[in-house]
Amino acid sequence: xxxxxxxxxxATAYVIMNFYEKDVSELSFSTLSGILTVVRKGDLYEMDFPxxxxxxxxxxxxxxxxxxxxxxxxYLGRDLLCIFEDENFVRNMAPDMEKLKNLExxxxxxxxxxxxxxxxxxxxxxPKLNVPEDxxxxxxxxxxxxxxxxxxxxxxxxxxxxxxxxxxxxCKMEGNRxxxxxxxxxxxxxxxxxxx
Numbered sequence: 001x002x003x004x005x006x007x008x009x010x011a012t013a014y015v016i017m018n019f020y021e022k023d024v025s026e027l028s029f030s031t032l033s034g035i036l037t038v039v040r041k042g043d044l045y046e047m048d049f050p051x052x053x054x055x056x057x058x059x060x061x062x063x064x065x066x067x068x069x070x071x072x073x074x075y076l077g078r079d080l081l082c083i084f085e086d087e088n089f090v091r092n093m094a095p096d097m098e099k100l101k102n103l104e105x106x107x108x109x110x111x112x113x114x115x116x117x118x119x120x121x122x123x124x125x126x127p128k129l130n131v132p133e134d135x136x137x138x139x140x141x142x143x144x145x146x147x148x149x150x151x152x153x154x155x156x157x158x159x160x161x162x163x164x165x166x167x168x169x170x171c172k173m174e175g176n177r178x179x180x181x182x183x184x185x186x187x188x189x190x191x192x193x194x195x196x
Contacts, residue, residue, distance in 0.1 A: 001032055006138020006180075010045055013038035014184040044170065046181035047138060051146045051173070052077030057105060066099035067111070080106030081143045084113045087121055091162045097127040110140045112147070118160035118168065120148045136167035142178050149173040 013027050017040055025040045037048045054075040063082065064070040069089055071082035080103065084090050090113045100109055107129070112122040122144050124137035134140065141159055148157050157171045170181040 006047060006049070009036050009038060009047060010138070010182075010184055013040075013045060013047075014186075018186075041181065043183055044181040045184050046179055048174075049138065049142050049178050049180065051176050051178050052079070052142050054081060054143060054146070060105075062099070062103060063105070065096070066103055067095050067109070068093055071111075074105075075143070075147065076105055077143050078106070079108040079110050079140060079143050081110045081112065081147060083147070084111060087113045087115055089113070090121055090123055093123060095125055097125070097132055100125055101127045108134070108137070108140060110137070110143050112144050114148075115160055118158045119152060119154075120144060120157065121160045121162045123162055133163055135163040135165040136161040136169065136182070138169075138180055141169055141171060141180055145171045145173060145178045145180070 009029055009031075012029070016027060017024055027038050029036045033050055039046045054077040057074050057076045059071055059074045063074065063080070067082065069084065072085055073083040075081040090111050093111060095109065103109075107126070109125040110122060111125070112120050115121040122140065124134040124140040125132065126134055144159060145157050148159070149155060155173045157173070159169045159171055161167045161169065167182060172179040
């Protein structure tokens, strides 16, 4: 079990609320990160996650080489959070996955910049987990949202994940917790048959 997986938490809540317990609008899950809660609010599903503690780290040549540009700031929590001045760089970046895999800092790379249409935009890369890019990373926003909430001086942050698929998260800082709301969609339904 990984400590925190927003995709699994959201998917499980979506299935339970839409197929098994249709009158339920709030579910809590016991995880290695503690209790994770999902609340259905209209067509949005809000998750409540712990924010990661982060500390500033030195920007290295290895980071710049792996990412393709030098960040203006870097922080380390579970993941490496790199701040860039240019939204377009983040949208179009093509980091070297092998070099990212070899970076000492962080499990994932969260790259972010101030956004034009949203408070911030980001991309999330996880080659150490054999996932080149996470389309919309909930646990990554447990790094991204606290940074931008402090930087912009506001509790509510609209965050756009600028992956190929993309996705908007409506976020709110509440103490050391990050509330994230977004939409969910059914991907597939299947039956699995196993011989005894």
